[in-house]
């Protein structure tokens with residue numbers, strides 16, 4: 730595989746490192762003076778997009794002009810351009826896997842949380858809750874992954890209708906899902922979904938150590954794109970994970 734990684738931040742470098750570990754050819758490019766010249770993409774099998782939201786559309790347009798037809802798109806916060814980018818890819822007969830989180834573990838945790846919420850939702854004694862812990866410097870709370878897990882619990886659990894938010898004085902509202910965000914130290918990310926009953930606690934926990942799981946998923950997405958012809962347009966990461974685990978599991982991320 731010859732890969733071009735657009736984005737020279739920690740995530741682009743993690744993808745490049747995963748490719749180099751497999752002895753793949755890879756070039757990492759940072760912000761260009763204007764746009765990336767089409768010639769940059771000559772001979773590239775896959776473009777990995779891990780830059781900035783505003784750069785996604787010009788970067789994909791440049792890759793298409795340069796002849797690339799397979800894209801792995803992990804940059805976040807570019808949702809407004811999704812339809813436009815999907816149409817552009819389709820016009821050019823190109824395919825992309827797009828995900829705000831390429832960790833296979835996070836994808837599978839989401840599916841487990843959907844199933845667990847449905848199962849424990851039938852047992853009123855088990856009260857669900859969500860905890861996430863990230864480094865002190867992380868700006869947003871709850872994390873995007875925690876919001877996605879919360880949405881899955883609300884979808885699957887009949888007793889919970891909304892996330893608890895903000896300070897309050899008084900007993901918790903039983904309709905609300907308790908969500909706790911911790912911002913301390915250097916944790917790259919911990920998400921925990923629990924179901925607590927008087928006699929026991931069941932917990933599903935994912936602890937990230939570094940960016941390598943995202944990079945592993947991005948490289949798996951590239952393999953999936955190159956393995957056989959894919960329908961032009963945008964594909965969710967679920968397709969890749971289904972393929973990795975060899976079965977289609979209901980409740981994949983939307």
Ligand SMILES: NC(=O)c1ccc[n+]([C@@H]2O[C@H](COP(=O)([O-])OP(=O)(O)OC[C@H]3O[C@@H](n4cnc5c(N)ncnc54)[C@H](OP(=O)(O)O)[C@@H]3O)[C@@H](O)[C@H]2O)c1
Pocket residue numbers: 735736737738739740741758759760761779780781782784788802803804805806828829830831832943
């Ligand atoms: N999908 C996933 O699994 C996953 C996981 C982690 C992170 N992410 C996302 O991936 C993106 C990159 O993450 P990061 O932590 O590496 O971010 P980052 O530290 O902001 O790095 C992005 C880099 O891209 C450069 N850049 C800007 N415009 C560019 C262009 N047109 N072409 C190529 N490079 C360009 C930036 O340069 P300047 O500083 O000059 O702008 C910066 O060096 C973010 O959107 C992040 O949220 C996705």
